[in-house]
Amino acid sequence: MLLQKIKIGGGQASLQTKFLLAFAVLLMIVMGSFGVYVNQVVVRPLRATTEKEMSLNAAKIGDQLNLYVDGQNQLSQRILSSQEIFTLMPSGSDSRLTVEGLARSRKLREIMFQAIGPSMNIEDVALYDLRGSLLTTFIGAPGNPSSLLPFLEESGRYASWDENGYALYRQSPTRVFFVRAILNQNGKVFGYMAIQLRQEMLRRSAAAGTSGSDVIVLDADRKRIYTSDEQAGEDLSALIPPGGESSGVYLDTNGDYIAFSQSGETGWTTYTVTPKRVVLGPVNSVTTISMLLIASLFLFSAAYMYFSARNFLLPIRKLRNQILRINYSNMDTRVVTPSSNNELLMLSESFQGLLNRLQISIEREKLAVHEEAAARNSALQAQIAPHFIHNTLYLISIAAQEGKNEVVSDMCKHLSDSLRYIVSSPYQHVSLTQELEHAGHYLALLRHNYEDDLEWSLDGDKAFDDIRLPRLVIQPFVENCIEHAFKEADTPWRIRIRVKLYNGLWALEIRDNGDGFDDETIRQVLGKIRETENWGNQENGLPKQAGAGPGNSESAYGETGIGGMGIVNTVRRMQLMYKNRLFFNMYNHSDDGGGAAIQIIASLTEDFY
Structure with a gap:
């Protein structure tokens, strides 16, 4: 547009064009400096703060899971605090279907009830003999393994398992067990206890502050303990922290943010997978608001410069523009050209008189066409009646x-x-x-x-x-x-x-x-x-x-x-x-x-x- 104005003026830019060009350069410098300031002082620190909060959130989820597992440890210790449980555990291959076996199961359940009480945050508690065969369960919930023999055969690979501690055994994607040995103060083993963890409690522990994120918990063998997305695949290649660190934040191949934290108590590693758009949402909002603010300031400044420049134009420019806007359907335009120049005032009055005369001629022509149409309609209708x-x-x-x-x-x-x-x-x-x-x-x-x-x-x-x-x-x-x-x-x-x-x-x-x-x-x-x-x-x-x-x-x-x-x-x-x-x-x-x-x-x- 500015180049067109310069060409029309024979290569000489008008005063308004020069005014706009001078202030446009200054305006671009100011707006560019403001954009650099927002990116360096606001956007980058905000992105770093967001990533730090993600890392802390992953550690918080790990702490919540540790508390839940520690609760099961305390529960198992309350059950083992009863000395009667050691006398009830069989030493041989007694069948639990005998009268003695049924009586023993009833007494064992009474001991578990006294330790657990009516309020439960677990699915069930199962007791096993020395060979890993199931003796009894607290409420008989589905999912309890009929035998702990597969666990006992591979228990050596669990770092926390030495029959004095406990291990977390994952039988299926939705079944996780807290397993420990039933032993007395002398270290004699009488059997085993398996507490089936409730998936809902794992979900609650993992759901704290994870809005818009998927949570995945892996054990020390990189097997899934819990996942918030049941449709997630088995590919865990993206959940490999760089550098072998125990906590931090990194980007996967899809551009999503992955925060991780490894627990020293359970050996579990908690991963929170958050889409990039969710993580950078606040950052993008700040960037968008900044860009809108810059654009608004630019438009406002451009409009202000434009209307200010118009004050430098001659009154004849306004008269010319008004003449160009007049057409057949807009003949009633009032041309107002405030000026102290008498010649311009006389020109404006003469042109206004011409518009008035032309408007009268058009109205007369419209009236003639109207009367002609009415007369033709009357003549046409007169043909019908006879x-x-x-x-x-x-x-x-x-x-x-x-x-x-x-x-x-x-x-x-x-x-x-x-x-x-x-x-x-x-x-x-x-x-x-x-x-x-x-x-x-x-x-x-x-x-x-x-x-x-x-x-x-x-x-x-x-x-x-x-x-x-x-x-x-x-x-x-x-x-x-x-x-x-x-x-x-x-x-x-x-x-x-x-x-x-x-x-x-x-x-x-x-x-x-x-x-x-x-x-x-x-x-x-x-x-x-x-x-x-x-x-x-x-x-x-x-x-x-x-x-x-x-x-x-x-x-x-x-x-x-x-x-x-x-x-x-x-x-x-x-x-x-x-x-x-x-x-x-x-x-x-x-x-x-x-x-x-x-x-x-x-x-x-x-x-x-």
Whole structure:
């Protein structure tokens, strides 16, 4: 834009351009310095603080798990504090299904109940003999191994297991056991105890402060003790801390942050896997806010410089810009050019006078076009009434010749109602309800001639009172059905007039079960309607279409040869009323044996001429 201004000025930049260029360079330097300050002083320390909090959080989770495991250690010691448990443990291969074995199991459960109590944060406690066979359980929860022999065979690899301590045994991904030997003060081993840890308690211990993170706990053999994501795979390659450290934070291959902390008591390592977007969320928020602030300051400063620079322009610049904004639809622009220069004031007053005169000429032209449209509509409607009266009197004469006095009387009544409808303010618009009533009178006149061979139906609704249209719109289409649709069709002949209201639109459909239109007739009628639309557009100031003009206006507004009433005439009157914001269609339908259909769709918010 600035380069274009310089080129237009013949290589010489305007005062406003020079002002903007000078301050733009200074503004860019200030904004760049502010961006560097935010990145160095705010963003980097915030990222380091976030990573440190992740490392502390992993250590906190490890401490919580240590407390839970230590609780099971204290629980086991409470059970072993009863001297009776050593006398109850079998020394041989006594079956627990004997009377003695069942009594022993009951007493052992009583000892465990006294030590554990009713409140439990574990799944179950199981006691095993020296061979690792199951003796009894506290509550019989599922998942207790029937034998500890697999554990005893590989117990040598557990660093904390020497039969004086305890070991954590993972039988399956969801079963973790706290195992210790049952031995007295002399170190004699009587059996083994396995406490099944509750996964919910592990989850609670691992869930502290891990919003948006996955927690994985591995034992010393890198086997899973707990995982918060049950769908996680078995690939643990990403959970290998660099440098063999016991705690810290690092990035994996996916860019996620992994904080880890190894417990010296259990040998477990706690990992928290946090997506990069979660870790850097606060950092990105600060960065985003900073960028928005910089952009806002830049825009504000640019706007301030722009409006300040405008004060240096000459008043003639403002006058020129206002002249360029004037167009056909915006002629009422007030040109205000405050200046002490008398020549500029006189120029402004002269131009304002020119606008006023031009506006008056345009208003006169609009009024002339309006009156011409109203006169044309009146002339078109005047073509309809004599034709309707002629056809109706002809039907009455036929009934009189046949001596049907009651029929003649009834037809004269319907004709009287129709003539009153036509003569009363013939060029004023009517409601759709009135048009439907008039169509009913016309069909009643025809009913006396065709008797039971003619059937019809009309829709009625109070909402139709709000729809306006010219007089004698429906009746010409009904007459077309009578004159042409039923020449070769079997009786009864049916005419159905339906009206539907949509969102801001109304639709009128007139259909029969007659012979239907031939393709040539549909093409000719729709072609002539398009000609009238093109000629109307040319009269309203729109580009003139080929084949439209005064030379063929008679054919454009003339009759179509269907029924002698002129479908084009009727549609043109509707177009004049709705200013061409109207859709007309004629087609053949296949419902109820087939026939012809006329469809008119227009807006409920029509703009009258």
